[in-house]
Structure formats: C-alpha cells, structure tokens
Amino acid sequence: MRLRPHTFRHQLIIALLGFVLLAELLVAIAILHRTYEQRVNQAQDTLQVADRVLDELLALRADQLLSTVSILASDYGFKSAIATQDGPTQRTVLRNFGNRAQADLAMLAEPSGQLTTIVPRTQADASALPFTDVLERARRVGSATGMVMFDKRPYQFVMAPVNAPRLIAWIGMGFSIDASIARNLASVTGVNVEFIVREGEHELFRTGPQSRGNAPDLAHSDEAFLVSEHSLFDSGTARLDVALSLTRETVLSPYYDLASSLSFVFLITIAVSALVAMGLARRLSQPVRNLSEFAESIAAGHYHEPPSAQGIGELDVLTDALNDMQHAVRQRENRIRHQATHDALTGLLNRSAVRDLLYRRMNASARLTLVRIALHGFSRINGALGYRLGDEVLKTVAGRLKIACGTAHTLGRIEGNDFLVLIECEPGDTQVDELIARLRADVEQPVYLQSTSIQMRLEIGVVQVPEQAADIEAAWRRTVIARHGSGQQRCATFTYKTGMDEAHQRELAIIQGLAPGLERGELSLVYQPKMALADANVHQVEALARWLHPELGPIAPDEFIQLAERSGQIRLVTEWVVGQITRDLAQWREEGLDLGVAINLSADEIAQTALEQTLAPLFQAVGEAESITLEVTESALLREPENALQNLRALQARGARISVDDFGTGYSSLAQLKQLAPDELKIDKAFICDLADTPADQFIVDLIIDLGHKLGLEVVAEGIENASAWRYLSRKGVDLMQGYFLARPMPAGDVADWFADHQANHARWLDRAVDRKAGR
Amino acid sequence: MLLTLLAFAQAAIADDVRIRVTDPQGRPLANAAVMLRWQNAPPPESDPPPAVMSQRDMAFVPHTLAIPVHTSVTFPNFDPTRHHVYSFSEAKTFDIKLYVGFPQRPERFDKAGVVAIGCNIHDDMRAFIVVSDAPRIAVTDKSGHALIKDVPAVPRKVEVWHEWLSHGENAAIRRLAADIHSMHVPIDIAPPPAPPPRDENSLQQRFDRIAQ
Numbered sequence: 001m002r003l004r005p006h007t008f009r010h011q012l013i014i015a016l017l018g019f020v021l022l023a024e025l026l027v028a029i030a031i032l033h034r035t036y037e038q039r040v041n042q043a044q045d046t047l048q049v050a051d052r053v054l055d056e057l058l059a060l061r062a063d064q065l066l067s068t069v070s071i072l073a074s075d076y077g078f079k080s081a082i083a084t085q086d087g088p089t090q091r092t093v094l095r096n097f098g099n100r101a102q103a104d105l106a107m108l109a110e111p112s113g114q115l116t117t118i119v120p121r122t123q124a125d126a127s128a129l130p131f132t133d134v135l136e137r138a139r140r141v142g143s144a145t146g147m148v149m150f151d152k153r154p155y156q157f158v159m160a161p162v163n164a165p166r167l168i169a170w171i172g173m174g175f176s177i178d179a180s181i182a183r184n185l186a187s188v189t190g191v192n193v194e195f196i197v198r199e200g201e202h203e204l205f206r207t208g209p210q211s212r213g214n215a216p217d218l219a220h221s222d223e224a225f226l227v228s229e230h231s232l233f234d235s236g237t238a239r240l241d242v243a244l245s246l247t248r249e250t251v252l253s254p255y256y257d258l259a260s261s262l263s264f265v266f267l268i269t270i271a272v273s274a275l276v277a278m279g280l281a282r283r284l285s286q287p288v289r290n291l292s293e294f295a296e297s298i299a300a301g302h303y304h305e306p307p308s309a310q311g312i313g314e315l316d317v318l319t320d321a322l323n324d325m326q327h328a329v330r331q332r333e334n335r336i337r338h339q340a341t342h343d344a345l346t347g348l349l350n351r352s353a354v355r356d357l358l359y360r361r362m363n364a365s366a367r368l369t370l371v372r373i374a375l376h377g378f379s380r381i382n383g384a385l386g387y388r389l390g391d392e393v394l395k396t397v398a399g400r401l402k403i404a405c406g407t408a409h410t411l412g413r414i415e416g417n418d419f420l421v422l423i424e425c426e427p428g429d430t431q432v433d434e435l436i437a438r439l440r441a442d443v444e445q446p447v448y449l450q451s452t453s454i455q456m457r458l459e460i461g462v463v464q465v466p467e468q469a470a471d472i473e474a475a476w477r478r479t480v481i482a483r484h485g486s487g488q489q490r491c492a493t494f495t496y497k498t499g500m501d502e503a504h505q506r507e508l509a510i511i512q513g514l515a516p517g518l519e520r521g522e523l524s525l526v527y528q529p530k531m532a533l534a535d536a537n538v539h540q541v542e543a544l545a546r547w548l549h550p551e552l553g554p555i556a557p558d559e560f561i562q563l564a565e566r567s568g569q570i571r572l573v574t575e576w577v578v579g580q581i582t583r584d585l586a587q588w589r590e591e592g593l594d595l596g597v598a599i600n601l602s603a604d605e606i607a608q609t610a611l612e613q614t615l616a617p618l619f620q621a622v623g624e625a626e627s628i629t630l631e632v633t634e635s636a637l638l639r640e641p642e643n644a645l646q647n648l649r650a651l652q653a654r655g656a657r658i659s660v661d662d663f664g665t666g667y668s669s670l671a672q673l674k675q676l677a678p679d680e681l682k683i684d685k686a687f688i689c690d691l692a693d694t695p696a697d698q699f700i701v702d703l704i705i706d707l708g709h710k711l712g713l714e715v716v717a718e719g720i721e722n723a724s725a726w727r728y729l730s731r732k733g734v735d736l737m738q739g740y741f742l743a744r745p746m747p748a749g750d751v752a753d754w755f756a757d758h759q760a761n762h763a764r765w766l767d768r769a770v771d772r773k774a775g776r
Numbered sequence: 777m778l779l780t781l782l783a784f785a786q787a788a789i790a791d792d793v794r795i796r797v798t799d800p801q802g803r804p805l806a807n808a809a810v811m812l813r814w815q816n817a818p819p820p821e822s823d824p825p826p827a828v829m830s831q832r833d834m835a836f837v838p839h840t841l842a843i844p845v846h847t848s849v850t851f852p853n854f855d856p857t858r859h860h861v862y863s864f865s866e867a868k869t870f871d872i873k874l875y876v877g878f879p880q881r882p883e884r885f886d887k888a889g890v891v892a893i894g895c896n897i898h899d900d901m902r903a904f905i906v907v908s909d910a911p912r913i914a915v916t917d918k919s920g921h922a923l924i925k926d927v928p929a930v931p932r933k934v935e936v937w938h939e940w941l942s943h944g945e946n947a948a949i950r951r952l953a954a955d956i957h958s959m960h961v962p963i964d965i966a967p968p969p970a971p972p973p974r975d976e977n978s979l980q981q982r983f984d985r986i987a988q
Contacts, residue, residue: 074899076860076862076896079864080862080864083864083869163894163899164862164864164892164894165892165893165894165899165901165902166892166902166939168864
C-alpha cells in the first residue's frame with residue numbers, strides 16, 4: 001500500500017507519535033533533571049556526612065589505638081622489661097609490642113620526657129620526645145592521642161604511661177595515616193578518600209584516592225566528580241589534608257541506570273504508540289480511502305454501491321452524501337445525455353444523434369431508405385402565426401410523425417421543420433411506400449390552433465442508401481435535394497435521381513466561385529456588333545459576359561446569371577459589367593470609335609431600386625443615352641412588375657432604350673408588351689437558326705416583325721448564322737441584325753480592328769442592304 | 777667534738793617529736809613517710825622486727841609502709857581473690873605470684889629507697905614501702921601527724937616523702953633544732969591529675985551501663 005506524503009493516515013500517525021514523543025520527552029527531561037539534581041545534592045550530602053564520619057572514625061581509631069597501647073603498657077612482661085632499664089632489652093620489647101599493636105612507630109621516654117628508644121631507627125633527632133604537645137596532654141589527663149608528622153609522614157600518635165605501678169616511662173606509638181587507612185575509611189564512608197601531605201603549597205606525599213572497592217586504578221580511570229577537601233592537621237611545617245571525592249560513575253550511575261531504563265520505556269512506548277497510531281489510522285483511513293475510491297469511481301463514471309457503513313458518524317454521513325451525489329450525477333448525466341441526443345422541443349432525436357446513428361448504420365453497411373420530411377410552407381405559417389404557435393405546430397406534427405413511424409423506424413428532427421426517418425429495408429420494399437402513405441394520412445390533417453385550421457402538407461424526399469449515396473455527407477445532402485425536389489413538385493414524394501447532387505454541386509461551385517472569379521479576372525466581356533440594315537452601319541455592340549472557370553471551364557452566362565440571381569450576387573455582376581463597359585467605351589473612344597452598348601438585365605436587377613444608380617456610370621460614359629440599350633426578358637417583368645416597370649420607365653426617361661429579349665419564347669403577353677412600352681423587340685434566336693428551312697419559324701418571325709413595326713418598335717434578329725437567314729430577314733425588313741454571319745462576339749480590344757475591316761467591306765454589306773430594299 | 781658531746785649529752789634526754797605534714801594550702805597529707813636523722817645515730821639494726829603489708833578489700837594496708845633497712849615484710853592476702861604482688865623498684869624488685877593467704881616467705885628489704893608495690897592483676901592496687909636507713913621512721917595519719925618517739929635532743933634532720941612527690945625528689949628535708957619537738961612541714965606537691973572520666977568507669981560500671 002502506498003503511503004502518500006500528506007494522507008490523512010500519515011498525518012494522523014505523525015500527530016499521535018509526535019504527541020507521545022513530546023510527552024515522553026518532557027517527562028524524561030523532567031525526571032532526569034530532577035534525578036540529576038537529587039543525585040548531586042545527595043552526593044554533596046554524602047560528602048558532608050562522610051566528612052563528619054571521617055573525623056569520628058579517626059577519633060574512634062585514636063581511642064582504639066589508645067586502648068590498645070594502654071593495654072600493652074599494662075602488660076606485666078612489658079612493664080618488667082621496661083623496668084630493667086636495659087637499653088637493648090627496652091628496644092626489643094618496644095619493637096615486639098609495637099608489632100603487636102601493629103604500630104608503625106614506637107617510642108619510649110622517661111617520665112621526664114627524655115626519649116629513651118625509638119623504633120624504627122631514624123635519622124630524626126631523637127634526643128627529646130618530638131611530640132611535646134601530646135606528652136603535655138598525656139601528663140594532664142593520663143594519656144593522649146594526636147596527629148603528628150614524623151619524618152614527613154603523618155601518623156596518629158598515642159601516648160600512654162607505663163605504670164609499675166608508679167609511672168616509670170611513657171610509651172608512644174604512631175600509626176601511619178596511609179592508603180590502607182584511606183581505603184578503610186572509604187569502605188565505611190562510601191566515598192573516595194585521599195590523604196595529602198603538603199608543606200606549604202608543596203606536595204610531599206599523597207595516598208591517591210582510595211575507593212571502597214579496593215580497586216585503586218578505578219580512581220585513576222574515573223575522574224573525581226565532586227571533591228570536598230579540608231585540613232586535618234597542621235604541625236606548623238607540614239599539613240595533612242584529606243580529600244573526599246565521589247566519582248562521576250558513583251554519583252551518576254543510578255542516574256544513568258534511570259536514563260537507560262527511561263530510554264527503554266521510551267522505545268517501548270514509541271513502538272506501542274506507533275502500532276496504536278497505525279491501527280487507529282488504518283481504522284480511520286481505510287473507510288476514508290474506500291470513500292475516496294468510491295468517489296473516484298463516480299468521477300470515472302462507474303456507478304457502484306457505496307462502501308458499507310463504518311460506524312463512524314461523519315464518515316457515514318459522507319458516505320450517504322456521496323451516494324446521493326452519485327444518484328444526482330447519474331440523473332443529471334442521463335438528462336444531459338438525453339438533451340445531447342434529443343430535441344428539446346419535440347423530444348425526438350436531434351440532428352447529431354440522427355447523424356450519428358446514420359453514420360453507424362452506414363458503416364455497418366446497412367441498407368437504408370432515408371425519408372426527409374418538411375412541412376410545406378412552414379415559414380409562412382411561422383410568419384403568419386408567430387414562432388410560439390409555429391413551435392406548437394411543430395410539436396403537433398412531430399407527435400403525429402412519431403405515431404406514424406412507431407418504434408420500427410428511427411425518426412429525428414434535424415432543425416426547424418426538417419425531419420428525417422431511417423428505414424432499414426431492401427430496395428423496393430413496400431414498407432417505405434406504406435410508411436409514406438401512413439405519414440401523409442396521419443400528418444396531413446389540419447392542425448387547429450386558436451380556432452384556425454391549418455392544412456399540413458409534407459415535402460417528402462427519398463434517398464436509397466447505399467445505392468444513391470456512399471457516404472453520410474452525400475446521403476445527407478441528397479435527402480435535402482430530394483426534399484427540395486418534392487417541394488418544387490407540389491409536395492409529390494420525390495425520389496432522388498442520380499446526378500442531381502452533382503448539378504447541385506456545380507451550382508454551388510458557381511455560386512461560391514463568382515465573387516472570387518470576378519476578383520481574379522476569370523470573367524470577361526465580349527462584344528457582338530448590331531448592324532443597322534438600312535445603312536449597313538454598326539452603331540452598337542451587345543455586351544456579353546463570359547466566364548472561364550478554372551475547374552468547370554467556360555460557364556454560360558444564362559447559367560451563372562441565374563445562379564447569381566438566386567444567390568443574391570447579381571448586383572455584384574452588374575456593377576462589374578458596367579465598370580468594364582465603361583472602361584471599354586473609353587478605350588474605344590480613344591481609338592476613334594463612338595459606340596453604343598446593349599446590356600442584358602436580369603429579372604432581379606430590373607426590380608432593384610438601386611438599378612438606376614448602378615447603371616449611372618454607363619450613362620456618363622456614352623456620348624448620348626440613346627446609344628444604351630437595356631435588354632430584358634419578358635419573364636423579368638413577371639416577378640415584381642411594379643418595381644420593374646418603375647425602374648425601366650425612369651431609365652427610358654433618361655434616354656435609354658428598352659429591348660425585349662428572346663421575344664417569342666416566353667409568355668409573349670401582348671398586354672405586358674403594351675405596359676412595358678419597349679423601344680425594341682429582339683426575336684429569339686430559336687426562330688432564326690433554321691429559319692430558311694422552317695416555314696413555321698418564318699411565319700412567326702414575319703408575325704413578330706409585323707407586330708413590332710405596327711407597334712412602332714425596332715425589330716432585332718440575333719443568331720444569324722448564314723446568308724439565307726440574313727437574306728430572309730433583310731427581305732422582311734428587320735431593323736438590326738446580329739449573329740455569327742456578321743461577327744462573332746469579340747473581346748473589346750478586337751472591336752477597333754473589326755470596325756476597320758467592316759468599313760472596308762461596308763459597300764458589300766450595304767449592297768446586301770440594298771438587296772433587302774429591292775426585295776421589299 | 778664538743779658539739780658532738782653536747783649533743784650526745786642532750787641526747788641523753790630523749791623525747792617524742794611530733795611532725796605535721798600538709799600541702800601548701802595546709803591540708804593534711806596522710807601516708808607521708810617521715811624520717812628523722814641526726815648525727816652519730818646508731819647504725820640500723822641487722823635484724824629489725826618484721827613488718828606486714830596485707831591485702832584487704834582489694835587494697836594494700838597500709839598504703840604506705842615505712843621500714844628500716846633489712847626489715848622483712850610479709851604480704852598476707854585476706855581477700856578471696858588471688859593477688860600478684862610485685863615491684864620493679866630499684867630498691868627492691870620482687871614478685872609474689874598469684875597467692876592466697878600467706879606467701880611462702882616474707883620479702884626482706886635490704887636497700888634503702890622507695891619501693892612501689894603493685895598487684896599485677898589489679899591495677900588499682902598500689903602501695904609504697906619506704907625503706908630507710910634513718911634511725912627513726914614514721915608515717916602520717918589521716919590528720920597528717922606522725923609521732924616519733926624517743927628522739928634524743930640533738931639537732932636533727934627531718935625527711936618527708938610522699939607519693940605525690942615527683943621522681944627525683946626523694947624527700948623534702950628540714951632541719952630540726954634539738955629543742956624543737958613539734959614541726960609543721962608543708963611540702964610543695966599537688967595530687968596527680970585525676971584520670972580521665974572514662975578511666976573512672978570500671979569495667980563493672982560499663983557492663984552495668986550496657987546491661988541497662
């Protein structure tokens with residue numbers, strides 16, 4: 001098990017151990033400190049007591065020695081020997097009795113104090129007893145003891161009379177104060193005893209500290225810890241000092257014992273505390289760890305039963321809280337997941353969920369029929385009723401769709417009123433048709449809202465997967481295309497047809513490529529001359545747009561203009577055209593050409609209020625406004641007739657000529673023609689191209705020319721490709737002609753050359769015109 | 777010669793002499809030996825009557841015995857215990873070992889001098905025998921008096937010895953005129969220092985004290 005540095009368990013152990021350690025340390029320090037003081041005080045007391053005991057012992061020893069000597073002096077044999085007055089005898093008896101008494105020094109003196117004999121022999125002057133003070137005391141009280149210095153050695157000296165029965169002599173015995181005495185004293189007092197003889201500051205002799213244990217080297221190996229020294233005796237010349245001491249070991253060994261016992265107890269306690277702390281910590285931290293694992297598993301999104309109750313109140317509360325949290329998180333997660341995959345308004349699967357499902361089914365190579373559904377005219381419903389009621393309609397419709405689909409098929413709301421149904425089936429399965437029939441039957445019922453009955457109609461587009469779409473993007477797109485198809489066909493169920501998407505893609509490419517194409521100069525203008533038949537002169541050229549798309553190649557103006565209209569980019573095109581023409585006109589003027597220009601206006605442009613403004617540069621560029629011809633189609637007037645008419649009237653008022661383009665193929669409404677009041681009719685080239693061989697075309701053309709002239713309009717023929725058509729039209733009195741037979745559309749730069757060439761051939765063209773006049 | 781004769785003549789008229797011995801403060805000194813000498817006194821007898829120094833109640837009686845030379849002294853023991861009477865004195869060295877009743881023979885003191893007598897087994901028992909060649913010898917009684925009889929009326933010399941006299945001082949000597957029959961002799965002595973109190977405690981006393 002890993003012990004993280006700041007885990008609860010770790011800290012608990014540290015805290016408990018720390019507390020025990022601290023307590024133990026304090027107790028140990030207090031005890032040791034107290035014990036140390038006690039030991040030192042005790043030792044000092046011991047030394048004081050030992051001091052007194054030492055004095056007592058020395059006095060006692062003196063008494064004992066005195067008794068001993070007195071008894072010896074009472075010995076009859078001794079007395080009789082002394083009484084002999086014989087020197088050698090006295091000496092031997094003195095030595096003998098000195099040995100008996102274990103004396104280190106023996107003296108015999110006459111009653112007067114005159115020294116008789118001294119044992120052992122010594123160099124010291126022995127004519128008189130050296131220790132007169134002791135003798136004087138002996139004389140006064142019968143016998144006496146005292147400390148003496150003899151031959152620079154300390155002695156306890158005893159002086160006793162020899163009575164036989166009268167005093168016949170004084171006997172004195174000295175007992176050396178030496179190491180063995182010190183040792184004896186040490187053994188009684190329990191302290192180290194050392195005798196030191198000093199002469200002034202000069203040390204004559206010392207016994208060395210003697211200890212109880214009769215182990216002299218101990219005294220040397222162990223330093224004296226406490227020393228009490230005082231003087232026992234001072235003879236005037238030499239001094240006897242005694243030093244009582246205690247070694248550190250003696251004084252402090254109980255202290256050391258206590259310290260080691262405490263250490264042992266300390267260690268035991270620490271060990272026990274550590275075990276207890278670990279046990280306690282485990283008991284506390286195991287549930288915490290269980291809880292944390294539980295919480296981590298919740299965080300990881302796994303849901304389990306919580307750890308069982310631990311019997312520790314707070315932890316059980318925490319467990320309950322975690323469990324509650326787990327339930328809350330699970331509910332919220334479910335809700336979020338539902339929201340993520342479902343549409344909030346209708347409760348159906350949402351766009352991403354449907355796409356997800358479709359993606360997975362397609363990846364699984366399932367055979368599907370996708371049915372894309374929309375409410376026809378829903379934006380009108382929304383506009384009329386408001387979004388709130390629109391949402392009500394959507395809810396109602398969603399409910400109906402859901403019922404119709406049942407559980408067999410996946411139904412989702414993509415956005416707005418856009419729905420998709422996934423049907424798992426083989427191609428040709430009848431259940432698709434059955435479902436669609438059911439949908440129409442169920443859903444295309446009126447919806448009643450605010451006492452309004454709204455008729456529902458469904459646009460239904462069908463795409464087979466994978467036959468009609470290999471990938472999800474294509475499938476998605478094509479359902480939309482198919483549904484659009486349905487919408488355009490009055491809600492008939494529309495099954496996607498192969499290629500629709502590609503056309504759609506081309507349109508998209510064109511729409512998206514138009515603005516960049518204009519910038520990159522992919523579009524250009526070419527000009528086709530319009531020749532007046534009367535004088536074979538060319539006063540005007542028709543501007544025609546060309547687009548060489550880098551990927552799609554040349555794009556016909558009909559195609560991209562229509563798409564520009566649909567995508568709202570037509571004004572962009574018109575502005576570009578106007579700008580280009582303006583520049584070309586300026587160029588031609590420099591080349592000595594004064595030309596008029598015919599431009600084609602699309603239906604959208606005509607209806608735009610800004611048209612006049614858009615065309616304004618053109619009016620400035622041409623010499624006179626009559627040289628501008630605006631070519632419009634009949635259908636252009638259909639969309640927004642009032643705006644269109646207003647615009648055209650205004651432009652006509654400025655001097656521009658209005659030409660009806662492609663006349664004969666549209667509605668050819670004469671009422672409209674009257675309303676429009678154009679200056680020119682332009683016969684659709686469909687009637688011109690095979691004119692010579694087609695009597696019907698000839699008839700129509702005759703009619704149009706006649707109509708135009710009767711209405712006072714100029715009639716233009718375009719698309720003239722051969723001489724026979726030219727001749728025919730010349731004969732019939734067309735006013736202006738254009739076509740390959742005269743000139744192909746040409747870039748602006750070629751126009752000057754062409755004009756030069758035309759002038760060169762002018763007579764020939766004039767001849768033909770003459771032909772016409774002749775033919776008439 | 778004339779003087780001698782005169783003296784002799786006077787001596788013909790013998791009389792008693794009374795001597796009183798005191799310390800300087802006039803306190804009587806008992807057991808002092810008093811010896812009278814004069815010129816031309818007859819020599820000591822060769823066989824004077826024997827004397828007795830008995831032991832009674834753990835003491836020598838008399839404490840001081842003054843005898844002429846050549847006197848034999850018997851030391852009868854009247855105590856129930858044995859005694860060992862001895863002397864290491866120069867004048868007479870002897871010992872009579874552990875006896876009861878009468879010793880086998882008396883001791884004869886042929887040499888003048890002070891003989892200190894002791895008992896070897898009872899240290900407290902001591903006595904003195906003053907052996908003198910003086911013609912007249914006496915010992916003072918408790919009142920410090922000594923009566924010396926039959927002294928010729930010649931100039932004489934008085935010697936006084938007391939045990940308190942220190943060694944070397946054998947006696948205090950006074951001259952005494954022939955017509956003087958009574959004399960006060962103060963001698964310059966003091967009793968020896970009292971033994972330490974502990975010494976006074978006899979063994980018995982110490983024993984009794986422990987037994988209590």
